[in-house]
Amino acid sequence: MSQQREAYGETLGRLRRRLRTLHQCTNALLQAESEQALLRSICEILVAGGEVRLAWVGYCEDDAEKTVRPVAQAGDGVEYLERLKTSWGEIELGQGPVGVAVRTGHACWVDDIRTNPRFSPWRAAALARGYASCLAVPLIAYEASGGAVDLRGTLNLYAAECSAFDEHAIEHYTGLAASVAYAVTALRGHLAEDLTSGVTALRARAERKRAEEALQQAREELAHVTRVTTLGELAASIAHEINQPLAAIGADANACLHWLAADRPDLDSVRGALTAIVKDGLRAGEVITRIRALLTRSSVARGRCDLTGVIRDVLPLVGPEIRRHGISLEMSLAPNLPQVTGDRIQLQQVLLNLLMNAVEAMREVPPVRRRMVVRATTDHRDDGPWAIVAVEDAGVGFSQAEAPRLFEAFYTTKPGGLGMGLSISRSIIDNHRGRLWATTNSDHGATFQFALPGMP
Amino acid sequence: MLPTEPIGSIPRPAALIEGVQGFRAGRISQPELTALYDAAVQDTIRRLEATGSPVITDGEQAKHSFATYSIHGLENLSPDGVPISFADGHIRNLPRLTGGPFRYKTPADVYLEIAQRYAQVPLKQAVVSASALSLLYPQGGLRGYSREEYLDALIDEQEGEIRRCLKKGAHVVQMDFTEGRLSIKLDPTRRLLRSFIDLNNLVLERFSAEERKRIGVHTCPGADRHSTHSADVDYAELLPSLFELQATSFYVQLASEPHRQRVLKLIREHAKATQRIFVGVIDPLDPRVETAEEIRDRVLEAAEYIPPDRLGTTDDCGFAPFSDDTSRTRGTAFDKIRARVAGTALASTVLGVD
Numbered sequence: 001m002s003q004q005r006e007a008y009g010e011t012l013g014r015l016r017r018r019l020r021t022l023h024q025c026t027n028a029l030l031q032a033e034s035e036q037a038l039l040r041s042i043c044e045i046l047v048a049g050g051e052v053r054l055a056w057v058g059y060c061e062d063d064a065e066k067t068v069r070p071v072a073q074a075g076d077g078v079e080y081l082e083r084l085k086t087s088w089g090e091i092e093l094g095q096g097p098v099g100v101a102v103r104t105g106h107a108c109w110v111d112d113i114r115t116n117p118r119f120s121p122w123r124a125a126a127l128a129r130g131y132a133s134c135l136a137v138p139l140i141a142y143e144a145s146g147g148a149v150d151l152r153g154t155l156n157l158y159a160a161e162c163s164a165f166d167e168h169a170i171e172h173y174t175g176l177a178a179s180v181a182y183a184v185t186a187l188r189g190h191l192a193e194d195l196t197s198g199v200t201a202l203r204a205r206a207e208r209k210r211a212e213e214a215l216q217q218a219r220e221e222l223a224h225v226t227r228v229t230t231l232g233e234l235a236a237s238i239a240h241e242i243n244q245p246l247a248a249i250g251a252d253a254n255a256c257l258h259w260l261a262a263d264r265p266d267l268d269s270v271r272g273a274l275t276a277i278v279k280d281g282l283r284a285g286e287v288i289t290r291i292r293a294l295l296t297r298s299s300v301a302r303g304r305c306d307l308t309g310v311i312r313d314v315l316p317l318v319g320p321e322i323r324r325h326g327i328s329l330e331m332s333l334a335p336n337l338p339q340v341t342g343d344r345i346q347l348q349q350v351l352l353n354l355l356m357n358a359v360e361a362m363r364e365v366p367p368v369r370r371r372m373v374v375r376a377t378t379d380h381r382d383d384g385p386w387a388i389v390a391v392e393d394a395g396v397g398f399s400q401a402e403a404p405r406l407f408e409a410f411y412t413t414k415p416g417g418l419g420m421g422l423s424i425s426r427s428i429i430d431n432h433r434g435r436l437w438a439t440t441n442s443d444h445g446a447t448f449q450f451a452l453p454g455m456p
Numbered sequence: 457m458l459p460t461e462p463i464g465s466i467p468r469p470a471a472l473i474e475g476v477q478g479f480r481a482g483r484i485s486q487p488e489l490t491a492l493y494d495a496a497v498q499d500t501i502r503r504l505e506a507t508g509s510p511v512i513t514d515g516e517q518a519k520h521s522f523a524t525y526s527i528h529g530l531e532n533l534s535p536d537g538v539p540i541s542f543a544d545g546h547i548r549n550l551p552r553l554t555g556g557p558f559r560y561k562t563p564a565d566v567y568l569e570i571a572q573r574y575a576q577v578p579l580k581q582a583v584v585s586a587s588a589l590s591l592l593y594p595q596g597g598l599r600g601y602s603r604e605e606y607l608d609a610l611i612d613e614q615e616g617e618i619r620r621c622l623k624k625g626a627h628v629v630q631m632d633f634t635e636g637r638l639s640i641k642l643d644p645t646r647r648l649l650r651s652f653i654d655l656n657n658l659v660l661e662r663f664s665a666e667e668r669k670r671i672g673v674h675t676c677p678g679a680d681r682h683s684t685h686s687a688d689v690d691y692a693e694l695l696p697s698l699f700e701l702q703a704t705s706f707y708v709q710l711a712s713e714p715h716r717q718r719v720l721k722l723i724r725e726h727a728k729a730t731q732r733i734f735v736g737v738i739d740p741l742d743p744r745v746e747t748a749e750e751i752r753d754r755v756l757e758a759a760e761y762i763p764p765d766r767l768g769t770t771d772d773c774g775f776a777p778f779s780d781d782t783s784r785t786r787g788t789a790f791d792k793i794r795a796r797v798a799g800t801a802l803a804s805t806v807l808g809v810d
Contacts, residue, residue, distance in 0.1 A: 071644045072644075194597075194603060196651045199590075199607065199655045202608060203658065
């Protein structure tokens with residue numbers, strides 16, 4: 001009977017202590033001004049209540065080790081926490097009460113630290129500080145609706161006696177942890193969440209912009225490389241184009257010397273020859289200037305641009321190649337073509353690519369059929385005039401199956417071709433707010449054309 | 457000599473504090489107030505130069521506070537924003553934004569220009585961080601002006617402010633990031649801190665590596681009256697994230713830390729090799745003026761953890777970040793700065809730094 005009374009007394013005493021602790025915790029929950037102060041108070045109250053020697057709160061980190069980081073503590077053994085390594089991951093350090101409580105969302109306890117294998121990584125240190133049992137309760141408040149307020153952390157308690165945490169104790173501390181979760185959530189408000197979402201959106205935008213800039217730079221570099229490659233392919237023809245005026249200059253100069261050596265120099269002829277020399281020199285110089293422009297510059301410079309001028313810039317470079325393949329060239333350039341906003345070098349590159357493709361397409365067709373037409377027209381649309389430049393050939397054309405792939409990067413039908421020309425050309429025209437497309441001709445070959453909005 | 461720089465603020469002269477009160481009460485005119493500001497800046501610069509400090513500030517004489525100088529006087533603000541509680545129980549409230557659009561009213565380069573009229577030695581310019589001003593936006597949101605729009609405008613404003621300061625010849629632009637440590641108190645999960653770091657990096661990333669060599673970040677637990685707002689937050693919580701900021705110089709409060717060597721060890725572990733650390737060797741909250749020898753020893757202690765070519769000295773904090781703070785005197789501030797310069801010179805000799 002007295003034993004029973006003693007047991008009742010003990011239970012009553014424990015309940016009184018818990019009630020007092022709960023009352024103090026409730027006050028702390030209501031009065032807390034900051035999260036850290038609240039967590040520290042709760043730990044201090046629990047230790048002061050006498051049931052536990054050490055109380056600490058840990059939060060889950062998203063680092064590689066999935067660390068549970070102590071953020072508040074009280075009691076005997078704070079230095080134990082400084083060395084404590086615990087995890088919420090599926091690794092060995094995550095198999096203790098803390099890790100299990102986080103993963104399962106339910107309390108996890110060890111009745112006897114000396115023997116429970118779950119606690120082996122921390123056993124020696126814990127026993128040295130006199131801990132015999134422990135409990136980890138997740139900081140979660142489950143709601144009737146099925147939702148939950150989850151702080152992603154645990155309240156952790158260490159007692160000096162084995163089996164200190166019975167069913168009632170676990171229920172008591174689980175309830176307390178839920179209250180802490182609610183209180184902390186209220187304290188945090190939505191400050192971090194709101195700011196994080198705002199900053200995340202800005203960061204995503206900044207990253208997108210950075211990626212776009214990097215892509216643009218890569219495109220420009222690739223475009224430059226492609227230009228250099230194309231000019232390399234044209235080297236023999238260009239050399240011929242430059243050689244012609246140089247040879248004429250040589251011949252005219254010799255003639256001048258001859259005329260000047262006469263007793264009565266034929267000055268009219270000398271004047272005529274010198275005029276021809278100047279003209280040929282300018283012609284060679286212009287070719288070299290155009291080549292240099294195409295070779296050296298890789299950054300984009302937008303400005304007012306006359307597409308007829310662009311065509312006239314490019315034709316001397318491709319002209320020798322056109323003639324070498326016996327292709328007849330027709331030009332149909334509409335007067336008063338609207339000027340466009342663009343990068344002259346990039347637009348030259350597009351046209352150069354279309355002309356070279358046309359030459360290539362006619363390499364294997366009978367010479368009689370080799371005919372190329374370059375057209376520049378104006379299309380009056382609702383949003384204003386557009387300039388259209390078309391290159392029509394009578395070559396091998398393309399099949400219906402090939403059509404969707406023509407502008408894909410690395411797609412080529414040319415042996416040894418890179419398959420970048422049309423892809424780059426399309427990205428250039430897209431960047432000029434225009435359109436580049438291809439159609440098959442009714443008889444032979446294909447027409448590639450681009451349209452650009454005229455300047456207002 | 458090792459580089460040595462002040463943080464920013466110096467207590468305002470009594471005449472200026474009275475003048476500000478007089479202006480609010482309508483007793484003095486705007487030109488009279490401007491003349492008082494001008495005189496205070498001129499006197500502060502003269503006295504800072506007299507300390508031998510190789511780099512000085514304008515003492516923030518004309519700033520309302522280190523945090524609100526750029527927005528003070530805006531009409532779309534209300535005074536009841538986020539409260540900052542200090543350990544002695546007093547509270548400073550940040551303003552609250554009441555509507556968009558957001559623009560600075562008086563950016564820091566305006567103060568810099570005025571100071572440049574009088575300074576003979578290089579001037580550094582402090583600016584408030586974007587993260588501090590991010591707290592202006594109310595939690596409930598604003599109709600017709602989203603948080604994202606606000607942050608976008610804030611970043612633009614701060615970029616412009618820093619860029620103009622650099623262009624006008626500031627020796628260095630120092631971003632005041634006192635809310636870093638405070639954020640951990642507000643949110644121990646450190647999500648808020650991570651957002652702060654990310655937000656400030658969005659500003660810093662707009663500058664080239666060359667420009668960032670002239671941009672620094674200051675951290676401290678806040679110093680107002682005789683108290684701080686977050687000295688109880690463990691530095692270990694802040695420092696790893698702090699050094700993720702894309703700045704070159706870091707001005708770290710240290711003199712008033714109870715365990716300086718532990719903090720220095722953390723700095724050594726987390727600071728990047730390209731970052732220079734200006735350690736705080738003066739405690740503005742301590743009314744006693746440190747001796748040059750004390751400063752020397754603090755520098756030498758720091759040099760055990762940070763190589764001299766990445767080490768500098770500074771004050772733990774400004775001497776009066778809020779303009780109405782009279783808890784310290786101007787004389788003490790100048791004496792302390794003089795001690796810092798002298799102590800840094802002594803340490804430089806020991807370390808063999810010319």
